[in-house]
Amino acid sequence: MRPSLLRLSLLAAFLSAAASSYAQDQSEDEFAPKLPERSIYEAMLEANKPSGWVQFRNFAGGQYLYFTMLQVMRCRLSEVRYSINSTALDQRFPLGPCDPQQPFNVPDDPDNRYVYLKLKAGEAVTVTVQAVWDDGAGSEIITYRPCDNVGESACARIKAIDRPEVKPDAPKPASQSR
Template identity: 65%
Template sequence: MSGISRISRGIAAAMLAAMAAMPAFAQESDEDEYQPELPDMSMYKAMLDANRQPGWVQFREFSGKQLIYFTALQTMRCRLSEVRYSVNSEALDQRFPLGPCDPQQPFNIPDSDDPGKFMYIELPPNGARTLTIQVVWADGSGSEIVTYRPCDNVGEGTCARIKKIDKPEHKLSAPTPAGQSR
């Protein structure tokens, strides 16, 4: 089973559980059409939690390159303000671009003329031994910090294994790059 399939199943399970707990709202205006609203933040946090084990990122060796996919996190972009990561360190000194949010399709993968812009980073073969990542929610709070490594013998499939999980000591108010004080 591919990593993408595991991610999709994890996302779907989290979404169904959160949607079942959401109250139904009647439209309160005289407009002809229902105005889309983003699902509650709790749904997105459940999705992130459900995807921790299969991987917030996925590693793949393909066509002489190492690709690291951020697909699962793009499906949560409407409630994220930032994705912080670092390759082969824990500095969290890089940012992965989030696609624009479309409230009508909040979980779709963003369109782009550049196929990798919102999907993956490209490195030399076996370039990343680890990738450390943290997401920052729209309210400024940060997720736990997770370090992933490629699965053994992943080849052209996609896979990630958790190497380490750190809990942030305090709520983030405004993330700053590594080396700068808060």
């Protein structure tokens, strides 16, 4: 397993065990799952910023952009805005359905819609990304570039960080998912 995915898996396992909270249902024997607080997700986003909210990989003659880390956070996100080779944030990456019983698992994805984009080799020089929380507040805007000599491992390096002083308006429904 790649180091960044291992770190992400360990963090998700820890948070699932430590932060999962349950709301008591009508019967004392039944408990309904409740999503962890947003602060847990914010800490995850911050912790994964240096290694990449998205990651680049060269594989099988193409370039892949992985959105795995953001999918792990999908239960508290309303959308993921991104742009390739610009800072326009003019595209939306689809988020898988949230399962409150497994809020940090990567969604089942037999059609590979939720984990990565496949591009032409070398197509993405940079990717700018912003996570939008379930209340419409936007995260920092981070521009990533591939690691030097990225090869077949998945990685990213921060090129720029934009910390907007004013939170963006609530997002409009995305018409373009990929």
